[in-house]
Amino acid sequence: xxxxxxxxxxxxxxxxxxxxxxxxxxxxxxxxxxxxxxxxxxxxxxxxxxxxxxxxxxxxxxxxxxxxxxxxxxxxxxxxxxxxxxxxxxxxxxxxxxxxxxxxxxxxxxxxxxxxxxxxxxxxxxxxxxxxxxxxxxxxxxxxxxxxxxxxxxxxxxxxxxxxxxxxxxxxxxxxxxxxxxxxxxxxxxxxxxxxxxxxxxxx
Amino acid sequence: xxxxxxxxxxxxxxxxxxxxxxxxxxxxxxxxxxxxxxxxxxxxxxxxxxxxxxxxxxxxxxxxxxxxxxxxxxxxxxxxxxxxxxxxxxxxxxxxxxxxxxxxxxxxxxxxxxxxxxxxxxxxxxxxxxxxxxxxxxxxxxxxxxxxxxxxxxxxxxxxxxxxxxxxxxxxxxxxxxxxxxxxxxxxxxxxxxxxxxxxxxxx
Numbered sequence: 117x118x119x120x121x122x123x124x125x126x127x128x129x130x131x132x133x134x135x136x137x138x139x140x141x142x143x144x145x146x147x148x149x150x151x152x153x154x155x156x157x158x159x160x161x162x163x164x165x166x167x168x169x170x171x172x173x174x175x176x177x178x179x180x181x182x183x184x185x186x187x188x189x190x191x192x193x194x195x196x197x198x199x200x201x202x203x204x205x206x207x208x209x210x211x212x213x214x215x216x217x218x219x220x221x222x223x224x225x226x227x228x229x230x231x232x233x234x235x236x237x238x239x240x241x242x243x244x245x246x247x248x249x250x251x252x253x254x255x256x257x258x259x260x261x262x263x264x265x266x267x268x269x270x271x272x273x274x275x276x277x278x279x280x281x282x283x284x285x286x287x288x289x290x291x292x293x294x295x296x297x298x299x300x301x302x303x304x305x306x307x308x309x310x311x312x313x314x315x316x317x318x319x320x
Numbered sequence: 321x322x323x324x325x326x327x328x329x330x331x332x333x334x335x336x337x338x339x340x341x342x343x344x345x346x347x348x349x350x351x352x353x354x355x356x357x358x359x360x361x362x363x364x365x366x367x368x369x370x371x372x373x374x375x376x377x378x379x380x381x382x383x384x385x386x387x388x389x390x391x392x393x394x395x396x397x398x399x400x401x402x403x404x405x406x407x408x409x410x411x412x413x414x415x416x417x418x419x420x421x422x423x424x425x426x427x428x429x430x431x432x433x434x435x436x437x438x439x440x441x442x443x444x445x446x447x448x449x450x451x452x453x454x455x456x457x458x459x460x461x462x463x464x465x466x467x468x469x470x471x472x473x474x475x476x477x478x479x480x481x482x483x484x485x486x487x488x489x490x491x492x493x494x495x496x497x498x499x500x501x502x503x504x505x506x507x508x509x510x511x512x513x514x515x516x517x518x519x520x521x522x523x524x
Contacts, residue, residue, distance in 0.1 A: 120383050126367045135352050144340075147408070158369070160338070161372065162365075163330045164364055182327055205324075206347065
């Protein structure tokens with residue numbers, strides 16, 4: 117690309133450093149911002165500056181937070197005996213979105229993946245052990261992706277916590293609501309038959 | 321979406337104000353930036369601040385520029401008798417990319433589109449008349465999209481300039497290089513036969 121403006125070129129390069137934003141998209145976004153007559157550009161710039169300086173990770177659950185301890189951990193009405201273990205902050209948001217869960221979380225910050233060079237030491241597993249060690253947690257719900265890496269992570273954590281008096285469960289796998297049986301993959305369909313649940317009975 | 325951090329929420333909202341970036345993508349980008357350990361976020365923020373404050377439009381051709389007059393207009397070796405009229409800055413970049421053009425440009429800043437409420441007065445057409453009026457320009461190449469709005473714009477400009485001693489041409493329309501005939505649309509294929517060029521003859 118040939119730029120008539122270095123300022124524009126730098127903005128395009130900066131935007132193109134974001135994942136899934138190529139140089140053509142970055143150029144489109146930059147030109148949109150140049151042509152914008154509101155204070156949109158300043159707003160984005162300011163929001164990102166705040167993001168770089170103000171964001172913390174909750175010291176308890178490692179969720180993204182504005183304070184030392186996040187809103188979820190400090191909410192009074194939550195069941196502090198129940199902790200849902202997830203891979204990332206986005207999973208916390210997805211589960212919160214359902215409105216079905218009233219426990220706390222523990223964000224691992226990834227899953228064990230030797231190919232990507234991510235070992236147990238790179239994740240917040242020691243902090244989870246410390247949390248469980250305090251004896252307040254009754255159940256850990258493992259809400260980890262059902263991939264090989266995810267299963268490995270769940271298995272590793274369950275082994276690490278075998279000496280503690282804590283129940284470990286995993287979220288239910290099965291055919292999606294609204295999904296048609298014939299389009300479900302074989303593994304999911306097979307498992308959903310093996311792990312069938314009594315009709316009309318739902319766990320609290 | 322439920323956010324555990326207002327800082328994150330504001331960043332997501334700001335990013336989602338960009339065209340083609342939805343809230344889910346914005347969240348992915350924001351979390352990417354939070355997890356980034358380099359100074360990427362600061363770099364983007366800084367580049368956008370510069371974009372908002374430093375960018376000018378060239379007073380001659382209305383291209384994006386760091387200075388009052390853009391690099392293209394000041395380049396010595398360019399043919400100042402030839403001006404290519406385009407819709408946007410992106411078209412200038414696309415034509416520059418070809419390396420086939422050595423004239424100057426004139427950026428209209430859009431095309432006449434009554435549906436979008438864009439009339440001739442909203443475009444840099446008066447400035448074009450002033451430029452042509454100086455008598456230095458020998459030929460205007462209209463490189464406008466071959467849509468109804470584009471053709472209208474070209475027609476309007478050609479009428480506005482009918483009193484001036486300037487040649488007006490349009491870029492060639494036809495079947496793409498590397499395109500297969502059977503996949504070309506009928507209009508393009510039909511026109512490309514009507515507007516056939518003598519074999520082996522190319523304009524300078």
